[in-house]
Amino acid sequence: MTLTSDPTTTLPSITRTVDARGSYCPGPLMELIRAIREGAVGDVIAVWSTDKGSKIDIPKWVEKAGHRLLALEAREGYDEIVVEMAR
């Protein structure tokens, strides 16, 4: 699954990468929440997760919390979920 399949689309540059690989649910979501708490509107945060639940939980949380999901990419052995702080 990907939200950035159009090669002409470029993502805003990533402000912070949260490497939550090896951490289990809800670890990656909680790491993202920590980064959001420390961040500012407009920051772009990439979360790396090996937990299969993250690609479901994190987009749901992002929608509820009113931020923007910019990308969800399957990388080698992990998922990269990119979120923009919208408020």
Next chain:
Amino acid sequence: MKRILILGGGVGGTIVANLLARKVGRRPDVEITVVDQTGQHVYQPGFMYITFGHERAAQLVRPERSLLDDRVKVVIGEVARVHEGQRTVELSDGRMLGYEYLVLATGSRIVPEEIPYFAEEAHHFYTAEAAERLRAALDAFDGGKIVIGIAGLPYKCPPAPLEVSFLIESELRQRGLREKSEVHFCSPIGRAFTIETVSDMATPILEEKGIELHTFFNVEAIDPERKVVQSLEGEELPYDLLILVPPHRGAQFLVDSGLAKPPGGWLPTDRATLQVGGRPNVYALGDATDLPLSKAGSTAHFEAPVVAERIAAAVQGREPKAKEATYTGRVMCFFEIGDGKGTLLRFDYDHPPKPPKPNRLWHLGKIVFNKTYWHTVPRGRV
């Protein structure tokens, strides 16, 4: 002299000390010391029963000395810093203690002060005094909105806020206040509980009891004027009685000593060997670790034999027995449902819990466990 220094006289530190005393304590060249801030061993799972089960604070404390094998020394003092280079531990009164093996069983601490107005507005049950205050607040409650939430992960005893919700709902019914009251349970994640099988068990019980579940509610702030609790996600809930799990942190000296990273202060711990950050002579267990497991006495209980076997083997110059020296993530805890019923969560790294249908037996099991704890667990008998 082979000095084994155990920091923390809680469940983990006490069991490790007693198991080591049995394994290597007779050797004249081995010294086992427990360092504890107060010298008092507190049975923390009992706090919730101060609020809900007629438990008294005085019954939950015993001198650490009385629980330890005679071959174990006790030092009462606050740890200021670990000096890894010198293999010494400095106490805040200036005393220095040397070690060859170090066990970090320093638990977790609550930091309610990180949420403004927590002390004035919110109740919790993570100290005996707070549990007594919550009991008094419930006694004075005569209907309204009760909100139960979690102000930060990880925290001690993950089922506790759900158990408290169930027990409060049950009490309100028994006191004839249920019709006049709402009970709201706020979960920081997308379901009722972190472990999916437990969430699947608890969600229908919440529905049956009419407890409203709010998911993705990460407590951010309290507005004392308007009596609302606000979430990071932008929601707010009004309350008449607010019960929040306070944020938790590891011991500050672990961060100050460079052993753990801020802000959490949890020790980077190997999931199988329980060694800290690859150090061959430093171990962690219980709440102090960063392992993705329940912060609960049970976790420390099942980790303790692994630490004891590894240190005993090193002292004796032999290989540790593989099975005894490998932690499999084993945890076991009782789960109160209310109305005199409970269930049991048993799991490890590879096997999620399959909680049995709640019944009276598991509730009584917990009550018996609370009473027999002092004679069984700290001494490493079970």
